[in-house]
Amino acid sequence: MECVLELRDVSKHYPSHHAVNGVSVKLARGEFFSLLGPSGCGKTTTLRMVAGFEEPTHGEIRLNGSSIQHLKPYQRNVSTVFQNYALFPHLTVRDNVEFGLRRRAGNHIGDRVRDVLDLVQLAGKESRRPAQLSGGERQRVALARSLVLEPDVLLLDEPLSALDPNLRKQVRAELKAIQRRVGITFLFVTHDQEEALSLSDRLGVMNAGQLEQVGTPEEIYLTPSTRFVASFLGAVNWIGGVGVRPEAMRIAREPSRNGHRSRPATIVHSTFLGNCVHVDTRLADGEPAVVEVSRLGATFAPGEAVHLLWEPADELRFE
């Protein structure tokens, strides 16, 4: 793995609070890496330190092996797609895309702009102003404006959050396809676990300024290293000190025989969600537990006494 970006023990301390605390991570060239966490966890501050808008109070940021934490934003070969896109309202789509190319004059600028506009499917809209574009189109201009510079790392700050939910899924797929095609390293900041899981080659989960776990989506979801990671990505039932995902549980009328864990419980309520059913239950000790079952399976009435079953291998354990 060729490391393109490395954060070594990076911290950003403000007088009132520690926004980022000792974050260390390495990004491989060409990978799609997400920083996932709740708002205020320091993920955006981390991104802004890589971009050069904030200077770390401690630690080192290395791009292609050399320290960049003291360089100005315009001296770093990284580029940012802003949350609100920050398109220049007085410039056309073409001028926005050419903005960063101006210095590197050359005859092939026109070709590069055309190629990148084709890539983001904006051909034919070169002379429009940002105000004349839809949200999705603006997002693609912001992407094109950065991609055309062929940065070592492309930084994306919640780029999908300004889009309406229907569009978001479609743009997500396009974003992933574009990243595959151009092969540029993406550092993607989001608070949306579904986005992070579906897009990333690897992701890092942040909480209270610290990086709690780094791994592939499967590793993070299936073997979370902390309780925070387990409950931030998907739902968890806490039963006797171990965690069990709702979809890893079954509901049966009989207790288990062959090595399954099983607990008696009472049905409280069923919620039909279309593709599945969420059944709220109450364990004997009064603790609630949610089970995700197929809508094709048996149905249970509120008040019914049942048994919750799961495999020991599906238990999430923490020290």
Place this chain on the structure above:
Amino acid sequence: MNRLRAWFLAPTWTVVITLFLAPLAIILGYSFLTRGVYGGITSPSTLESYQRLIDPIYLAILWRSFWVAGASTALCLLLGFPLALFISRAGRHKNFYLGLVMLPFWTSFLVRTYAWMFMLRDTGLLNTFLQKFGLIHSPLPLLYNDGAVILGLVYGYLPFTVLPLYATLERLDRTLLEAAADLGAKPWAALMRVTIPLSAPGIRAGAILVFIPCLGAYLTPDLLGGGKSVMIGNLIQNQFTTARDWPFGSAVSLVLMAIVMVLLFAIARGDGEDLL
């Protein structure tokens, strides 16, 4: 509802009609009449006042008015832009600096212009100071020229550029500057390619607010320009006082007003937006 509206608008309309439209109509009427012997007007009606305007003497005054007003406007923008930019980024000290910009308004413009005379004249503060320290031997001609007039106008109208510039710069989205830096633009390039183009409305408003009063300025050229730097405002004033030629004074006033309106329409048109 409509009646209520009419009642509320009535005072405004009364003021506009009696103090603006009616006098304007009178001036228009005067401009086509003949001068009376002791001032005032008399028949017959004639176009002579307008024809006289083509005289090179008056064209020269008109030209000087334009270049003095243009130079003052340019200087106001050059000085006002960095100041407005600074104030818009001064954080919680903004209001203090804006207060300083407004401070001169606490004193009459007349008094402040006289103060400049005391500073600039041959025996004034500056010349006395320079001579005392042996930097010059005879007083510099600081007063009674175009330079003094421009200085006075820039001094008087600078706040009128700073305020609209500040208003647009304050609203400027900071992430656009981050985006510019992110795309490789150094601070100067970001200023030229993002900040200045996006503050065009403020620049336009500031330019209009300075250029128009400068074009018709009367007090400043009278006091700081002496008799040498006559501007169109002085010409008009002269016709109604010493020259006692009301029809010509009226004609010059109307022509000045027409020129200003044509300019404003041209700016509004070229821009496709409202005047300010």
